Amino acid sequence: MLRNNIISAIVILVIVQIFSSCRAKDDHPGVEYAPNMYHSVPYEGLSQITDESEGKWLSSRIDEKGEYFNTNVNNPHNMNMREPVPGTVKRTEDGYLPYRIPKDSVELAGRILTNPLDSTTEVINQGKELYARFCVHCHGENGQGDGKVGVVFKGVPPYNVGRVKDLSEGYVFHVITMGKGRMGAHGSQVSYEDRWKIVRYVQTLQNQN
Amino acid sequence: MKVSSCCWRLTSLAFTLLFLLISNISFAQEAGDSEIPSDESVISSGETLFNNNCRVCHAVHEQVVGPALNEVYVRRPLPWLQEFIKNSQKVIQGGDEYAVNLYNQFNKTEMPSFDFSNEEVLSILAYVKSETEKGPAVAQTTDAAGGEGVAAQPGSTVDSGFVTAILIALLVVLVLILVVLGILISVVTKYIKQKSELNETDQEIVDQKFSLIKLAKSPGFIWIVTFVFTAIVLKTVIDGLLTVGVQAGYAPTQPIAFSHKLHAGDFEIDCNYCHTGVRISKNANIPSPNICMNCHSGINKVTGATESSKEIQKIYDAIENNEPIRWVRVHNLPDLAYFNHSQHVKVGGIECQTCHGPVETMEVVQQSTSLTMGWCIDCHRKTEINSQGNEYYDKLVELHSETSKDPMVVEDIGGLECAKCHY
Numbered sequence: 001m002l003r004n005n006i007i008s009a010i011v012i013l014v015i016v017q018i019f020s021s022c023r024a025k026d027d028h029p030g031v032e033y034a035p036n037m038y039h040s041v042p043y044e045g046l047s048q049i050t051d052e053s054e055g056k057w058l059s060s061r062i063d064e065k066g067e068y069f070n071t072n073v074n075n076p077h078n079m080n081m082r083e084p085v086p087g088t089v090k091r092t093e094d095g096y097l098p099y100r101i102p103k104d105s106v107e108l109a110g111r112i113l114t115n116p117l118d119s120t121t122e123v124i125n126q127g128k129e130l131y132a133r134f135c136v137h138c139h140g141e142n143g144q145g146d147g148k149v150g151v152v153f154k155g156v157p158p159y160n161v162g163r164v165k166d167l168s169e170g171y172v173f174h175v176i177t178m179g180k181g182r183m184g185a186h187g188s189q190v191s192y193e194d195r196w197k198i199v200r201y202v203q204t205l206q207n208q209n
Numbered sequence: 210m211k212v213s214s215c216c217w218r219l220t221s222l223a224f225t226l227l228f229l230l231i232s233n234i235s236f237a238q239e240a241g242d243s244e245i246p247s248d249e250s251v252i253s254s255g256e257t258l259f260n261n262n263c264r265v266c267h268a269v270h271e272q273v274v275g276p277a278l279n280e281v282y283v284r285r286p287l288p289w290l291q292e293f294i295k296n297s298q299k300v301i302q303g304g305d306e307y308a309v310n311l312y313n314q315f316n317k318t319e320m321p322s323f324d325f326s327n328e329e330v331l332s333i334l335a336y337v338k339s340e341t342e343k344g345p346a347v348a349q350t351t352d353a354a355g356g357e358g359v360a361a362q363p364g365s366t367v368d369s370g371f372v373t374a375i376l377i378a379l380l381v382v383l384v385l386i387l388v389v390l391g392i393l394i395s396v397v398t399k400y401i402k403q404k405s406e407l408n409e410t411d412q413e414i415v416d417q418k419f420s421l422i423k424l425a426k427s428p429g430f431i432w433i434v435t436f437v438f439t440a441i442v443l444k445t446v447i448d449g450l451l452t453v454g455v456q457a458g459y460a461p462t463q464p465i466a467f468s469h470k471l472h473a474g475d476f477e478i479d480c481n482y483c484h485t486g487v488r489i490s491k492n493a494n495i496p497s498p499n500i501c502m503n504c505h506s507g508i509n510k511v512t513g514a515t516e517s518s519k520e521i522q523k524i525y526d527a528i529e530n531n532e533p534i535r536w537v538r539v540h541n542l543p544d545l546a547y548f549n550h551s552q553h554v555k556v557g558g559i560e561c562q563t564c565h566g567p568v569e570t571m572e573v574v575q576q577s578t579s580l581t582m583g584w585c586i587d588c589h590r591k592t593e594i595n596s597q598g599n600e601y602y603d604k605l606v607e608l609h610s611e612t613s614k615d616p617m618v619v620e621d622i623g624g625l626e627c628a629k630c631h632y
Contacts, residue, residue: 009438016442019449024459024576033454038543046492047538077533133481138504145264148476153507155265155273162261163321181266181274181318184503189485 039068043080050078096192103178103185106171113170117196119203127201130194134186135202143205155182159205167206172199244287245334255336258329266320269337270345273507275315279341282334291330296322460575461537465523474569480561488555491548495536498528539574540565546582547630558595563588589624593617 024030032038039055040047048071055068071078089098101109117123131139138150145156157164176195179185190198246252259267266274281290285307293300293308297320300308312318325333398415401407407415424430472478481487486494501524509517509525527534542548553559562568566577578584593616596602602617609617623629 012442016445016449019446022449023452024456026459027461029459029461030456031453037545038454038541040544042544046495047541048535050535079533133479137476137478137482149478149504152476152512153504154268154271155507157265158261162258163323164265179503182507184499184506186503188497189482189500191489 036067040070043072044070045081048080092192099177099187099192101174101178103180106174106178106180109174110168110171113168113173115169115173115196115199117193117200119200123197123200124204126194127197127199130190130198131201134190135198138183142208143202153182159202160208165206169199169203172202244331245282245338246331247335247339251332251335252339253336255332255334258325258333259336262323263333269340274318275320276311278337282338287331287334290334291327293320294323294330294333295325298322455579455581456541456576457579458575458577459539460573461539463537463573464535466520466573469568469571469574480568487550487561489551491550493550498524498534502528539576540580542580545631547632556595556599557592559592585630586625589619592619594619594622 022031035055035058039049049066049068050071052065052069055066059065059067061067061069070080072080072082075082101113135147137147138145138153138156139159140146140150140156143159145158147156150156159165173195174180175183176190176198177185177187187195263278267276267278269278271277285293289300289305289307297308297312301312401415472483473480483496483500484493485496485500486492505521505524509521511518523534526532553564554561564578564580566575568574594602594606596606596617602622605622606617609621613621618624
């Protein structure tokens with residue numbers, strides 16, 4: 001009688017343990033309901049399963065690989081995403097052409113480039129918002145080079161003094177796009193138009209006292 | 210006379226030579242050192258000039274973009290320094306050997322020309338000299354960073370500490386109550402035994418001894434234990450079943466131990482800086498290594514550490530070998546549900562943390578919300594439309610306000626339609 005009770009208690013505990021292990025934790029993504037719906041058949045850009053045997057137990061694939069295997073073996077490094085063909089020109093809504101001034105021609109950019117956006121309050125406010133996203137951690141809230149990263153990174157100039165104060169809009173635009181000195185190129189992160197908006201806001205910081 | 214004049218000439222020549230030699234030696238040893246002023250006012254004006262013009266590329270005790278400037282006034286003579294600072298390209302093109310070597314050593318990075326007067330250059334050098342003599346302030350900076358780290362922590366530790374303290378206090382109170390009750394019982398039984406005359410049944414009760422086995426066999430106790438056991442089992446089973454297909458809590462090990470707490474929390478880097486797709490695309494995107502390199506070109510170790518970080522080295526390796534970094538995806542919606550980041554973040558103005566939880570406090574990112582359909586629907590029922598300054602919603606708001614006084618939520622404009630997300 002007692003032994004039976006103990007055995008049934010153990011059985012129940014084991015069942016409980018099994019059910020509680022459905023939960024996702026650390027490296028374990030948890031038990032999936034209808035896994036075929038969660039694992040994409042087409043190649044996914046941001047998730048990739050490189051293990052050929054994964055999901056073999058329910059596989060219906062004719063190549064006998066696991067159901068979840070999701071890797072484009074024809075691409076370099078077996079990546080699912082592919083880089084655009086070299087020389088590809090990005091088509092933009094507003095027809096801006098790719099930026100062609102080379103990195104070391106910053107003086108030239110400073111002379112010839114002009115901001116296509118007017119200095120309106122709206123543009124400056126948008127610029128400020130973008131500045132807070134992309135610049136503030138190094139250049140600091142008021143462009144003093146005192147952002148939390150800037151202090152550790154070193155070599156971030158204040159905007160409103162010395163040589164930096166008088167830099168032209170084209171120069172600032174070129175530096176954002178291509179980088180200069182220790183600053184990296186941010187052209188891949190910020191769109192053409194947004195960069196000019198940031199320039200408008202940076203100019204207000206250059207002119208502060 | 211002739212001899213004496215000859216002697217005099219010789220001695221004067223010797224003196225001149227000696228003087229030249231001495232001045233040369235002192236020149237070589239100290240260069241312009243002796244000419245550099247040490248007044249407080251000059252140093253402070255030099256500091257301002259240095260911070261405004263030089264700090265971008267130079268530090269006194271370490272190499273930044275250009276060389277470290279400590280003892281530069283010893284290495285080079287003053288006129289050379291003045292000429293180089295005013296127009297470095299002129300000196301380099303003039304073929305000065307030291308300048309050309311320096312230029313090549315620093316990857317032909319041009320130092321811009323500065324329109325300084327000689328006095329201004331001197332004041333900058335005065336500042337550099339005073340800083341050189343102070344010595345590098347390494348300990349100070351690590352202290353400051355360490356302080357920051359410590360200051361950032363208490364928020365979380367205080368909370369959990371507070372809760373445990375309360376729990377412990379409650380436990381102590383409960384034990385005290387038990388002890389007091391036990392004492393009361395023994396006192397009362399003693400009192401009853403001594404004083405009063407009892408009948409048989411009462412006597413039995415008073416003489417009764419506390420027995421664990423008896424208690425364990427009593428039907429009340431068995432009932433309570435069975436109830437608690439079944440309740441716990443049922444709760445675990447139901448909870449377990451409810452987590453099937455829900456990945457909340459998933460925190461996979463990533464190929465690089467990237468800490469969102471350090472980057473987004475301590476250093477306050479905006480989410481948008483790295484996840485650049487979030488406002489323009491369906492996906493928020495995982496940053497490519499070139500975005501890492503915007504900062505990690507110059508930072509290769511954890512603040513305060515002496516050795517370069519192995520984790521940061523992995524980025525350099527990936528770039529060098531032109532190999533992708535295989536990050537493990539944490540949040541994943543099945544293909545049957547459509548979700549667009551830009552619609553929610555740019556148009557709706559939803560904070561990242563609403564769905565992703567406090568990522569800026571996570572050392573390892575984990576999925577903190579359930580991402581189930583019920584969770585989506587719940588939010589669509591509650592969330593007001595961010596219609597300010599968005600013409601698209603003008604007519605809809607107008608129509609909605611004709612029939613209802615409540616603010617327009619996502620549900621009101623078809624946010625619960627099946628085909629909004631499933632198609």
